[in-house]
Amino acid sequence: MSGEELVERFAEIEGVAYVVLYDARGAVVAHTFAGGIPDAQLLPVRRTRAVMDLILADPELSREALQYSTSEGYPPLRAWLADHMGRLGVACGADNVLVTCGSQQALEFLGRLFVTPGDTILTEGPTYLGALQAFAPNEPFYDTTLGEGSNATPEACRELAERTGGRVSLAYLVPDFANPTGRTMSRKARLEHIALARELGVPLIEDAAYTALRYDGDNQPSMLALDIDQCGDIDRSCIIYCGTFSKVISPGMRVGWVVAAAPIIEKLVLIKQASDLNSPLLNQMCIHALAETEYEDLATRARTTYRERRDAMLGALTEHMTGMARWTEPDGGLFVWLTLDDETDASTLLKTALDNYNVAFVPGAGFYPGDGGRNKLRLSFSQSTPVQITEGIARIAAAYRSLQS
Amino acid sequence: MSGEELVERFAEIEGVAYVVLYDARGAVVAHTFAGGIPDAQLLPVRRTRAVMDLILADPELSREALQYSTSEGYPPLRAWLADHMGRLGVACGADNVLVTCGSQQALEFLGRLFVTPGDTILTEGPTYLGALQAFAPNEPFYDTTLGEGSNATPEACRELAERTGGRVSLAYLVPDFANPTGRTMSRKARLEHIALARELGVPLIEDAAYTALRYDGDNQPSMLALDIDQCGDIDRSCIIYCGTFSKVISPGMRVGWVVAAAPIIEKLVLIKQASDLNSPLLNQMCIHALAETEYEDLATRARTTYRERRDAMLGALTEHMTGMARWTEPDGGLFVWLTLDDETDASTLLKTALDNYNVAFVPGAGFYPGDGGRNKLRLSFSQSTPVQITEGIARIAAAYRSLQS
Numbered sequence: 001m002s003g004e005e006l007v008e009r010f011a012e013i014e015g016v017a018y019v020v021l022y023d024a025r026g027a028v029v030a031h032t033f034a035g036g037i038p039d040a041q042l043l044p045v046r047r048t049r050a051v052m053d054l055i056l057a058d059p060e061l062s063r064e065a066l067q068y069s070t071s072e073g074y075p076p077l078r079a080w081l082a083d084h085m086g087r088l089g090v091a092c093g094a095d096n097v098l099v100t101c102g103s104q105q106a107l108e109f110l111g112r113l114f115v116t117p118g119d120t121i122l123t124e125g126p127t128y129l130g131a132l133q134a135f136a137p138n139e140p141f142y143d144t145t146l147g148e149g150s151n152a153t154p155e156a157c158r159e160l161a162e163r164t165g166g167r168v169s170l171a172y173l174v175p176d177f178a179n180p181t182g183r184t185m186s187r188k189a190r191l192e193h194i195a196l197a198r199e200l201g202v203p204l205i206e207d208a209a210y211t212a213l214r215y216d217g218d219n220q221p222s223m224l225a226l227d228i229d230q231c232g233d234i235d236r237s238c239i240i241y242c243g244t245f246s247k248v249i250s251p252g253m254r255v256g257w258v259v260a261a262a263p264i265i266e267k268l269v270l271i272k273q274a275s276d277l278n279s280p281l282l283n284q285m286c287i288h289a290l291a292e293t294e295y296e297d298l299a300t301r302a303r304t305t306y307r308e309r310r311d312a313m314l315g316a317l318t319e320h321m322t323g324m325a326r327w328t329e330p331d332g333g334l335f336v337w338l339t340l341d342d343e344t345d346a347s348t349l350l351k352t353a354l355d356n357y358n359v360a361f362v363p364g365a366g367f368y369p370g371d372g373g374r375n376k377l378r379l380s381f382s383q384s385t386p387v388q389i390t391e392g393i394a395r396i397a398a399a400y401r402s403l404q405s
Numbered sequence: 406m407s408g409e410e411l412v413e414r415f416a417e418i419e420g421v422a423y424v425v426l427y428d429a430r431g432a433v434v435a436h437t438f439a440g441g442i443p444d445a446q447l448l449p450v451r452r453t454r455a456v457m458d459l460i461l462a463d464p465e466l467s468r469e470a471l472q473y474s475t476s477e478g479y480p481p482l483r484a485w486l487a488d489h490m491g492r493l494g495v496a497c498g499a500d501n502v503l504v505t506c507g508s509q510q511a512l513e514f515l516g517r518l519f520v521t522p523g524d525t526i527l528t529e530g531p532t533y534l535g536a537l538q539a540f541a542p543n544e545p546f547y548d549t550t551l552g553e554g555s556n557a558t559p560e561a562c563r564e565l566a567e568r569t570g571g572r573v574s575l576a577y578l579v580p581d582f583a584n585p586t587g588r589t590m591s592r593k594a595r596l597e598h599i600a601l602a603r604e605l606g607v608p609l610i611e612d613a614a615y616t617a618l619r620y621d622g623d624n625q626p627s628m629l630a631l632d633i634d635q636c637g638d639i640d641r642s643c644i645i646y647c648g649t650f651s652k653v654i655s656p657g658m659r660v661g662w663v664v665a666a667a668p669i670i671e672k673l674v675l676i677k678q679a680s681d682l683n684s685p686l687l688n689q690m691c692i693h694a695l696a697e698t699e700y701e702d703l704a705t706r707a708r709t710t711y712r713e714r715r716d717a718m719l720g721a722l723t724e725h726m727t728g729m730a731r732w733t734e735p736d737g738g739l740f741v742w743l744t745l746d747d748e749t750d751a752s753t754l755l756k757t758a759l760d761n762y763n764v765a766f767v768p769g770a771g772f773y774p775g776d777g778g779r780n781k782l783r784l785s786f787s788q789s790t791p792v793q794i795t796e797g798i799a800r801i802a803a804a805y806r807s808l809q810s
Contacts, residue, residue, distance in 0.1 A: 035473075037472065037473050038472070040468040040469075040471075040472050041468075043467075043468055043471040043472065044471075045461060045467040045468060045471065048461055048467075048471060049457075049458065049461035049462060049467070052454075052457045052458070052461060053454065053457070053458060056450060056453055056454035056457060057454060062448075062450040062453075062454070063445040063446075063448055063450060064445075064657075065657055066445075066448040066449075066450065066453060066655040066656070066657040066658065067442065067443070067445050067448065067655075067656060067657050068440075068442050068651075068656045068657065069657065100681075101506060101681040101684075101685075102681055102682055104679075104680070104681050104682045105680060105681040108679060108680045108681070112542060130679075130682070133678065133679040134679050134680070136679060137517060137676075137679070246473075250471040250472075251471070251472060251473045252469075252470055252471040252472050252473065252474065252685055252686045252687055253471065253685055253687065254681065254682075254683070254684070254685045271542075273538065274509075274513060274535075274538040274539050274541060274542070275509070275510060275513045275539070275680075276505075276506040276507055276509050276510040276513070276659065277507055277509045277535070277659075278659070279506075279659070280506075280657055280658055280659045280685060280688055281657045282657055282658065282688075283685055283687075283688070
């Protein structure tokens, strides 16, 4: 297929970085660093098959699994998640947990619950564009002054929101190995952002999609855990934690969760009920069985694989692009964030890269609520082997050089 | 457990008629005519187990099933649904189909797409309360002058909407075996309602949740099919058809669909993407395999079972309640709609019925967007055997008599 066709297909999905880049026959493009999705080879297919069979062989469980169920989620899974959060330092009960269809659904519900058209959402620029899409129906403005080293003050945030005729109603952060930058917030920055949210009286979403994927260094405390340390009780916390099984077990099962103060969960349950009644119970039972027996094993296997790929990508960037670009060095997650020279547009580079070098990435502009990111791009290392990564980065470097000559 | 506790638990779920009535130990209450859900004994557990195993044993399908996928839905399922709609007289292609997490999700998306706060939705009173819940976030007003024998005119509808400061933006009907009344609209009424929607220039949702469950008489044409006959092309139709596998295959899999003009589907796909990325692919693959091989068998089995139960309920009503109440005689679906004398409040009857007779139903008031239905109630015959139905109706009659003495 021609580069033109590929660019067109890619432009279509540019705003949707979690989708793999398919060619016209439905095959994945070679050397793609575009999709921020797990490697299909890591999916626990054999164990999923065994667990599904156990559930569907049981006369009672099977009928329960295929019937309508409660909007809150499968009780044993909610209980497991409460324990899991406890292991992350978050003291909570099953009443603080809602099971959702992936954490994307949680973000969409939270936007609906807290944001009125004209309100301002505080976040970083760049940030996860799926969150921007989830919040979009509520027509928010964005204040992107958050992030490590932010000097945002409640007064400045309020003032900016008032200038567009609204108020600050929500804050959104990906503190661990952020999408798209790969950066992690320090404990100090977490505490400052919690204080900011408290002073503004707004809920702060802690999107923990990548938290389980740390390759180096010590875990940073969850913002929800830090806030509970201060306020003494999750039911008084302003932090709303969104988690997912998509990165460690399976994205296709569509099981994510929200952990927050019980009054917030109660409102989200009503939204869930009106929106799709309940998440498929069979999927929740299956994820529960897998989580209970091998969450840590699966997380370890994912970390081992992705650590090697991150190392390959950082090594290849050093080898092929030193002096040509700057990039982040993430301690975890799936992404490296690359900054080109000021003159180069990442969309132009993508066209050349696809046309002449058969390699793909996501241009940076889509991750900004407003302007910005024109000369930046996101590289995902999750779906390629170290050899493919080394070759792919060499191709991007060659494409970049071809633009400069 | 005491009647008080049961009433309290029931009040909680009164607005949610699809939930079974559980007692405090999680057991289903005896003689419940409350939940409008399929009989768990009809769920194709054995076949689901076999199909799941086939998918998860396949090296390629299994990895695809557990990965992220496209927001539109599994292509073979979309194609099957286009064919299925063709068999119902609706000429359409896969581009006219979106797969959703049950038809509840379709209703919620459509409310979001078409309704702005202050708008008026045209519907019947009573109507499916899950639809009222799905539309509620968009803060609509309701004009309930639709239905068989309606004399609604475009002028009258417009005028009513203007009185509340808005405009008519959507119409919603359950033309086959409606929830809660069990009534079916005639061909003449369908044509009149299509003409009304066209004159008003608003989309009309045809909620076909129960269409496959006809026990007597000939199928009525789908409103979408009638509209295509007139306008010549689904892409010019104002009818939006919502279907579900929940009543024939399995509610727990959460697979429903929307069929409409391609430009509407394109907008719904963007909403789907922002809301939960995609429906679980494994579930879609499984439903597709079951639909392809045994949709008709499963529908026939459901019809045979429910026909017998409907007959038992109508027989028991004639035996025990003639002269005390009036009721509908549905040709299909899951519900009979009962009207008590003008003085009796169905909520009062429910309390007595639970307290002293261990039998449950749903009071009618919840199915009305505004006032109404105080002396009406919905009886579902889907989850009880003929013997249980006969006994349960006798108990309701006894409870009713105890109020009158």
